[in-house]
Structures are given as structure tokens and as C-alpha cells.
Amino acid sequence: MTDEKTNLAEVSQALAKQEVNESYFQLVWRRFRRSTASVVGALMVITLAMLAIFADFFSPTSLYEINLKASFIPPQSVHFVDHDGNFSLAPFVYNSVYTLNPKTFQVMWTEDESQKYPIHFFVQGSEYKILGFIPSSLHLYGVAEGGSIYILGTDKMGRDLWGKECEAGRISLTMSLFGAVISIAIGSVLGVASGYYGGTIDNVLQRFTEFVAAFPNLPLWMALAALVPKTADSFTVFIAMSLIFAMLSWTTLAREVRGKVLSLRATDFILAAKEMGASDARIIFRHLYPNTLSHIIVILTLTIPGVILAESFLSFLGIGITEPLISWGLLMRNTQDIQSLGQYQWILSPIAFIVLAVLGFNFLGDGLRDAADPYAAM
Amino acid sequence: MLNYIIRRIVIAIFLLIGIGIVSFIVIKLPPGDFASRYQQYLLDRGSPMEEAQRAAQNMREQMGLDQPMAVQFFTWVKGMVTEGKFGYSFAYRKDVGELVAERAPKTILLALLCHLISTVVGVGLGIFVAPRKYGFWDNFWSVISFIFTSVPRFSIAIIIMYLVVIVFKGPSLSSFFSPEYVVAPWSWDRIVDMFKHIWPVLIIVGLGGVARNMRVMRANLLDVLGVQYVQTARAKGLKESTVIMKHAVPNALHTIVAYQGTVLPYMMQGEIEAAIVLGLPTMGPLFYESLVNQDIYISGSLLLLYGALILAGNLLADIFLAVLDPRIRYS
Numbered sequence: 001m002t003d004e005k006t007n008l009a010e011v012s013q014a015l016a017k018q019e020v021n022e023s024y025f026q027l028v029w030r031r032f033r034r035s036t037a038s039v040v041g042a043l044m045v046i047t048l049a050m051l052a053i054f055a056d057f058f059s060p061t062s063l064y065e066i067n068l069k070a071s072f073i074p075p076q077s078v079h080f081v082d083h084d085g086n087f088s089l090a091p092f093v094y095n096s097v098y099t100l101n102p103k104t105f106q107v108m109w110t111e112d113e114s115q116k117y118p119i120h121f122f123v124q125g126s127e128y129k130i131l132g133f134i135p136s137s138l139h140l141y142g143v144a145e146g147g148s149i150y151i152l153g154t155d156k157m158g159r160d161l162w163g164k165e166c167e168a169g170r171i172s173l174t175m176s177l178f179g180a181v182i183s184i185a186i187g188s189v190l191g192v193a194s195g196y197y198g199g200t201i202d203n204v205l206q207r208f209t210e211f212v213a214a215f216p217n218l219p220l221w222m223a224l225a226a227l228v229p230k231t232a233d234s235f236t237v238f239i240a241m242s243l244i245f246a247m248l249s250w251t252t253l254a255r256e257v258r259g260k261v262l263s264l265r266a267t268d269f270i271l272a273a274k275e276m277g278a279s280d281a282r283i284i285f286r287h288l289y290p291n292t293l294s295h296i297i298v299i300l301t302l303t304i305p306g307v308i309l310a311e312s313f314l315s316f317l318g319i320g321i322t323e324p325l326i327s328w329g330l331l332m333r334n335t336q337d338i339q340s341l342g343q344y345q346w347i348l349s350p351i352a353f354i355v356l357a358v359l360g361f362n363f364l365g366d367g368l369r370d371a372a373d374p375y376a377a378m
Numbered sequence: 379m380l381n382y383i384i385r386r387i388v389i390a391i392f393l394l395i396g397i398g399i400v401s402f403i404v405i406k407l408p409p410g411d412f413a414s415r416y417q418q419y420l421l422d423r424g425s426p427m428e429e430a431q432r433a434a435q436n437m438r439e440q441m442g443l444d445q446p447m448a449v450q451f452f453t454w455v456k457g458m459v460t461e462g463k464f465g466y467s468f469a470y471r472k473d474v475g476e477l478v479a480e481r482a483p484k485t486i487l488l489a490l491l492c493h494l495i496s497t498v499v500g501v502g503l504g505i506f507v508a509p510r511k512y513g514f515w516d517n518f519w520s521v522i523s524f525i526f527t528s529v530p531r532f533s534i535a536i537i538i539m540y541l542v543v544i545v546f547k548g549p550s551l552s553s554f555f556s557p558e559y560v561v562a563p564w565s566w567d568r569i570v571d572m573f574k575h576i577w578p579v580l581i582i583v584g585l586g587g588v589a590r591n592m593r594v595m596r597a598n599l600l601d602v603l604g605v606q607y608v609q610t611a612r613a614k615g616l617k618e619s620t621v622i623m624k625h626a627v628p629n630a631l632h633t634i635v636a637y638q639g640t641v642l643p644y645m646m647q648g649e650i651e652a653a654i655v656l657g658l659p660t661m662g663p664l665f666y667e668s669l670v671n672q673d674i675y676i677s678g679s680l681l682l683l684y685g686a687l688i689l690a691g692n693l694l695a696d697i698f699l700a701v702l703d704p705r706i707r708y709s
Binding site: 309316 | 389393396397400404407408524525527528529530531532533536537539540543544643646647650651654655665666669670672677680681684685688689692
């Protein structure tokens with residue numbers, strides 16, 4: 001009899017041990033990991049962020065150097081076999097030299113095959129500061145003095161496009177993140193208030209949301225961005241543009257959060273908290289926010305690509321970001337002129353970065369959306 | 379139902395007034411009034427100071443720019459409603475109303491064409507892929523649609539323009555017709571010629587819409603295919619194609635109608651992007667130009683018009699849905 005009892009106790013203990021205890025985030029991570037697309041998306045986003053943060057390291061030359069003599073050099077190809085047919089395991093480049101087309105007087109860049117420049121990795125080069133304060137002069141790759149290496153070619157100012165594209169991610173990514181965070185802040189506050197208080201407040205906020213959502217986003221963004229004075233300093237432009245993007249992007253979130261809060265409001269744990277005399281602020285911040293947080297993060301991820309696309313279009317038109325700030329859209333500004341595009345096709349390469357960023361955040365957001373509710377059946 | 383429709387219309391009118399107010403604020407937001415900008419414009423053109431000042435003063439009195447804001451707003455709205463006057467554009471030296479009348483029909487035509495294509499093709503593809511869930515074609519079209527909603531549309535426009543103009547030495551795309559057809563009366567050849575010029579916009583804008591419509595249609599159809607009456611239809615021994623086309627699709631369609639309210643702004647924005655890059659004479663390039671030149675009455679009027687178009691589209695979708703789907707709750 002007693003044996004049986006201890007046995008039972010042991011069994012139930014063992015069972016309890018087995019059942020323990022994956023936290024919410026472990027469950028989310030487990031489900032997130034299972035979907036290839038979302039992992040790929042996360043990797044894409046992390047790669048772009050790394051390239052942006054350590055742009056100075058990934059660029060073989062200084063990011064701020066302007067060399068008008070090197071204007072519009074086509075991408076240099078990396079060789080393993082030289083023009084005599086000798087194979088070398090170490091990759092090398094030939095310098096681009098400049099000739100004039102005798103008939104049309106067009107500038108032509110050809111490879112100077114007399115001198116090979118092997119590519120060295122982790123070389124010392126121009127000085128820069130990591131994150132703005134750690135001095136360093138290490139670059140991922142580079143060639144010896146006298147040579148040049150532009151793997152994606154150069155822009156009008158003779159700047160290495162690859163380095164510039166990495167650097168442009170700083171503005172494109174932080175601005176979209178910043179804009180999305182502001183829009184999330186507005187949207188979640190209005191959504192929670194609307195769902196929690198109900199009644200007149202809900203009605204008024206809902207009509208207001210509807211009104212903002214009825215606006216055509218792009219035309220209004222364009223109109224407001226054009227109002228930002230051209231003479232404003234970089235920081236003001238950055239903040240103003242982020243606010244402009246945030247102002248119209250919060251409506252989806254406000255609606256979804258409201259729906260979520262409406263359903264949570266009637267659950268037992270909120271009622272219990274209310275009965276125990278918790279204040280509205282406590283209920284909202286201790287109980288409602290944490291339960292909508294996963295949702296908010298998902299929407300945040302899905303808001304970012306829209307802002308990236310809009311920002312690049314506005315900057316491309318010249319009414320968004322302006323120099324000295326730089327973004328992917330701004331780098332494509334020269335493509336507006338069909339003549340230069342016809343001669344220098346490689347200036348289209350920022351598109352790849354934009355697509356990578358948009359795809360990455362979309363994949364990531366879709367994956368998070370599935371993972372955020374790990375208790376639902378797949 | 380009539381009650382519901384009337385209520386939607388009343389709400390739309392209020393929203394329209396709101397959009398009008400915001401557009402007006404955009405007109406008034408830049409420092410200095412319209413007359414001083416006109417004066418600056420004249421000075422840049424080399425007119426003597428006194429003359430420019432006199433012209434500006436004239437304009438100020440004529441347009442009532444010295445009146446209070448509310449009065450100015452009402453004059454602006456009244457001018458639009460009663461006389462079709464949207465304000466003066468100094469770059470074009472005529473009323474914005476005339477410019478808009480020239481370009482709005484083309485814009486709407488383009489928008490409708492894109493809409494038609496994206497709906498028909500999108501719904502068709504949705505019906506095609508839904509029964510093949512996770513099959514090759516489903517994955518194929520999912521990937522394609524993901525790509526088409528991720529590539530910035532202005533860059534697709536650039537690439538198409540590059541291919542047409544530089545690689546294939548094709549005709550210029552920045553007009554609706556070749557020169558010989560511009561004033562010709564409508565004929566089959568003229569329509570063909572028009573399509574030769576506007577196909578890039580149709581592709582750029584249409585494909586994004588196709589992708590979205592396809593995704594929504596696929597999801598709906600999958601939902602409907604799982605319910606009991608579809609099973610019953612299968613159990614009766616109907617052919618699978620009959621089950622899908624007769625029983626499932628009609629019940630999945632109304633969500634597509636409701637979704638059109640969301641697709642329309644997306645299409646409109648695509649049209650703006652593509653037309654600006656290609657230089658097609660629709661409202662988009664005019665809007666952009668006016669923003670750069672600070673020709674504010676054009677910007678404000680077009681902003682209002684874009685808002686009104688989208689609002690009208692939403693309203694139509696709502697009403698159509700109410701007629702189509704008896705399950706809609708009218709509250």
C-alpha cells in the first residue's frame with residue numbers, strides 16, 4: 001500500500017519534471033527555427049546591419065574620400081588567371097586606366113595588364129573609428145599602394161560604390177527602424193487606449209484612425225518631405241523624415257492592438273486584477289502591454305520594409321535624404337538620367353541592397369508572426 | 379441596406395472634408411504666402427522689382443490672400459465645386475483645374491486598366507494555385523509574388539526604361555501616343571499605339587497588384603475548400619473543377635471585393651512611382667514637379683484629388699460588397 005503511494009508520487013514527480021518548462025521565448029525560438037524562410041530573413045537583416053555598422057572595415061578605401069579623377073569607373077573584375085594564362089591561387093586585379101575613344105571622345109576604362117595587384121586581406125589602410133570612437137585602420141581587403149580596387153565600380157564622385165552602399169545602410173536601416181518604432185509607439189498607445197477604455201474614447205479614436213488610414217500615403221509623404229527645408233542640418237532632416245514616415249504608418253497596428261486588447265479585456269486575469277483594485281495604469285502596463293508585445297514586434301518588423309521602400313523612392317527623387325547623409329535611394333539618384341544609366345549601368349547596384357533589406361524584413365516578420373503564437377496549432 | 383449605403387456616403391463626405399483641410403494646410407504650410415512666392419518667381423525671371431511687387435499685390439487682392447484662413451479655405455473649396463477652379467499655377471500660367479482636367483482622365487484610365495489586369499490575373503492565379511497547395515506551381519508563384527512586392531517599383535521602371543531605350547532602341551515611353559496618333563480620332567490602331575506606350579506602367583503596377591490579389595484569393599479559397607459543403611459537393615461525385623468553380627470560388631470572391639479598398643492606394647502609389655520615372659504625362663509627374671517648384675496649388679489640389687479617388691474607390695468597394703454579400707452586417 002505504502003509502496004504504491006511512493007511509487008505514484010515518484011511517477012508524478014518524474015512526469016512533472018518532464019513537462020517542465022519551456023518558457024514562452026523558448027517556444028517561440030523553437031518554432032521560429034523550424035521555418036527556413038524566417039531564419040534566412042533574419043540572416044539577411046543581420047548581414048546588412050553588420051555591413052552598415054562596420055562599413056569602414058568592409059570598404060577598402062576611406063568612405064569620405066572624393067576622387068573626381070576616378071569618376072564612374074566600371075566594376076573591376078577579380079582575376080585568378082592573368083592575360084598570359086598563368087594561374088595563381090591568390091586573386092588579383094588590374095588597375096583601370098583611362099583612355100579616350102578616338103571617335104566619340106568618350107571616356108573609356110580599360111585594364112592595365114602590365115601590373116598585377118594581388119588582393120590582400122585584413123590590411124592596414126586609411127584610419128577610421130569603429131562606432132565613432134574606437135580608432136582602427138584595419139580593412140577587410142585592399143591592394144598595394146598604386147593600385148585600386150572597386151568591386152562594384154565608382155559613382156560620379158569617384159567613391160567606391162560597395163563601401164558607400166554598406167554605409168548607406170546606416171541611414172536607410174536606422175531611419176526605417178526609428179520611424180517604425182515611433183509609429184509603433186503611437187499605434188500601440190492609441191490601440192490600447194481605444195480597446196481598454198471603450199465607449200466615446202474608442203469611437204473618437206477609431207474615427208481618427210480611419211481618417212488617417214484613408215489618406216494616400218505616398219503623395220502625402222512626398223508633399224511633407226518636400227516641405228523639409230533644403231538648408232536644414234542632417235540631424236533635423238533625419239528626425240523630420242522619420243516623423244513623416246511614422247505619422248501615417250501606425251494605423252494598422254492601432255487597429256490590431258485594439259482588437260487584441262478588446263479580447264483580453266474580458267479574460268479572467270484582467271478581471272481578477274481589476275477586482276483586486278489595480279489601477280488602470282497597472283493593468284495597461286503590467287498586464288495588457290506584455291500580452292500584446294509579441295504582436296507589436298511582428299508589426300514593427302513588417303512596417304520597416306514599407307518605410308525603406310518609401311524612403312528610397314523619396315531620396316531617389318531628391319526630396320528625401322540629402323547629402324551629406326547617404327541612403328540607398330540617394331545613391332541611385334544618377335540613374336534618373338537615362339544617358340548616364342546607358343553608360344554606367346553598374347550604378348543600379350543599390351537596388352540589390354534595397355531588395356535584400358525588404359525581403360529580409362518581410363521573411364523575418366512572416367516567420368515571427370507564426371512563431372509569436374506558439375500555442376496555436378500549425 | 380440603403381441605410382448602410384447612405385451612412386457610408388456620409389462618412390466618406392466627412393473624410394473628404396478632412397482630406398481637403400489637410401491638403402489646404404499643405405498649401406499654407408510653406409513660409410510666405412502664395413503671392414510672395416509669385417513675386418519671387420517673377421524676380422527670378424528678371425522682372426523689375428516694382429512690377430513684381432505690383433503683380434504680387436494684385437494677386438493677393440484677387441485671391442483674397444489677406445483674408446482669414448477659414449475664409450480662404452471656403453473660397454478655395456467654393457472655387458473648386460462651383461467653377462472648377464483649383465488655384466493658379468505660375469509655372470504653367472493657367473488654373474490648376476485645367477491641368478488636372480487634362481491629366482486626371484489619363485490617370486484614372488491607367489488606374490482602371492491596372493486594376494482590371496491585377497484583379498483578373500490575380501484571382502485567376504489564386505484559383506490556379508490554391509488546389510495545388512505547397513506544390514511546385516504554388517511555391518513558384520509564391521516566390522515570384524514575394525519578389526514583385528519587394529523590388530522597389532521605381533527601380534523596375536528604371537530597368538524597363540533602360541532596356542527599351544538603350545538596349546532595344548525602342549520609342550520614347552514618355553507619352554501616351556506616338557506623334558502621328560496624338561490628335562487622331564480613336565481607332566483600333568490608336569489603342570494599340572497607346573498600349574505600346576503604357577505597357578511598362580501596366581506591368582510595374584499590375585504585377586504588384588497581381589501578387590497581392592493572388593495571395594488573398596489563395597488564402598480565401600483554401601479556407602473555403604476546407605468547409606463542409608465543399609466536402610458534400612465532392613461526396614455527391616461532382617468533378618473537382620465543378621466543385622471549385624461552382625461551389626468554392628463564388629464564396630471566396632467577396633473577400634477580394636473587400637480587399638480592393640486596400641489594393642487601390644497601392645496601385646495609385648505604383649502609378650505615381652512608375653509615371654514619374656518614365657515621365658508619362660499623368661498626375662504623378664505633375665505632382666512631383668509642383669513639389670520641387672513649390673507650385674503649391676498644384677500640390678494641394680492633386681493631394682486632395684488622390685485622396686478623393688482612393689476614397690471613392692473604397693466607397694464603391696463597400697457598396698458593391700453590400701450588394702454582393704447578404705451576410706454583411708449593416709451596423
